[in-house]
Amino acid sequence: MQKISPFLWFDNNAEEAMNFYLSVFKNSKVIRVAYNSPGAPGPEGVLLVATIELEGQQITLMNGGPGHPLTDALSLMVNCVSQGEVDYYWDGLLAGGGKEIACGWLKDRFGLYWQVTPVMLPELLGGPDKAKAGRVMQAMMKMVKLDIGALKAAADAK
Known part of the structure; x- marks a missing residue:
């Protein structure tokens, strides 16, 4: 337990x-x-x-x-290792009337909030390269469902 x-x-x-x-x-x-x-x-x-x-x-x-009622003050995070997992959980948790929010957040049909997040995101946002972290953050802020390829591309851009 x-x-x-x-x-x-x-x-x-x-x-x-x-x-x-x-x-x-x-x-x-x-x-x-x-x-x-x-x-x-x-x-x-x-x-x-x-x-x-x-x-x-x-x-x-x-x-x-x-x-x-459930609120966005509490959310459950689903750590995903691939875009396939992000897509699977995103679609599954939205099924039957969920609502997309932003930056990997969604609200399921019961009112529970979820973050469907690639496991590599904290690595891209952390570390000593502040410019890289800033590019990743800016890319993420434009997304609803997170796109691992686009996040990595933002990290690698110069």
Whole structure:
């Protein structure tokens, strides 16, 4: 068990969100689920809380009712090693009504924010060459979905 893991509050569609995330992430599984019992605050038999694992990261989802919507103050980052992975997760997480934001960020149909990010991006933005980092940042700021080839081209430009 992880010492620290995300806990996400949904109004009433945590089970739908859980099934969606399990379908997008190939390396995923259900860890445990609990459904409302008689006398619980929600409808009997409806998912109360579930813990799932997506690519090794445990996440707990709860149907808590209205009043605490997800915001962009919290996002989950998907680290991608190739443009194919960026494309796969970008398209998968947008499926069914998600919304593109900017700079590799998107909001899925449940209101959860994601960053679909190439693993090489921090390397391109860091290091001693400030001009290179600036070119990469300027290129990224013009993108919605991140393009690894264009980021590398910006890094290599003189």
